[in-house]
């Protein structure tokens with residue numbers, strides 16, 4: 113089943129990357145600017161929280177200016193869901209279990225139907241229904257049963273533009289519940305390990321969980337949840353997809369781990385270079401090497417389009433396997449950017 117979220121499709125070979133805006137929705141200028149930069153960084157769909165009426169008003173302005181489809185994240189208040197749909201949002205994310213009685217859920221479903229807007233039903237390990245926890249012991253089973261109950265509402269009122277997500281902070285639970293969900297439900301799956309921790313822990317957990325599932329053909333869109341910026345979430349998501357061959361990298365940066373021979377701050381050069389080229393598009397798939405020494409660097413960087421092998425005060429730039437220039441170390445970053453420019457699509 114393929115679900116349209118604005119101009120992005122969920123349920124095809126292309127796996128859209130999502131993140132969620134972390135500042136207040138009411139800061140319209142910041143949000144619009146961030147959405148534009150996140151698109152450049154590789155994000156495909158953006159989620160925004162709508163916790164109150166003022167946020168609905170802000171949402172309207174954000175939708176007008178947004179360069180990618182917007183998902184409104186709603187909890188508890190069904191009226192905010194309906195108002196977000198009326199504001200022109202491209203998808204809503206709700207947990208029908210927390211928006212009250214069936215009558216309210218029905219009103220939301222009818223509003224979705226009116227506009228043909230899809231919904232993501234989010235089942236989170238941290239907020240499972242009490243009656244199911246009392247009935248079943250196994251967390252995976254509780255999550256699946258919770259989804260069945262929520263899908264029932266939508267089936268009853270004849271609406272199936274549904275994406276499902278089953279989130280847990282535990283990698284194994286995330287994998288197991290999504291495998292089960294793929295067997296049972298016909299709907300696309302939004303996958304990721306939630307509340308996964310900081311940049312390092314969260315990257316590891318999400319890389320394992322998401323890649324394990326995607327390599328088995330499970331999962332249709334991803335969000336890497338990190339206690340870090342939206343940009344880190346998108347960057348990690350993009351690298352996961354590139355690493356398992358689900359998305360072609362624009363640029364592959366090869367950098368050495370450094371050792372006792374290293375005389376320059378390679379970590380800083382790599383960090384600054386990555387930030388400077390963020391979002392740039394190239395006319396071919398590029399491999400750039402940033403190596404710590406002139407002894408082993410060029411050899412280890414074999415196959416790179418261009419790169420640098422750093423020395424104590426001066427460093428060697430190479431291109432297509434040949435040395436092209438010796439530059440002062442203070443100019444390494446500038447020189448790499450000049451070489452990058454040759455391959456850029458304006």
Ligand code: SF4
Pocket residue numbers: 368369370371372373374403404405406407408409412
């Ligand atoms: Fe060490 Fe040079 Fe290899 Fe980097 S390229 S790890 S500095 S030997």
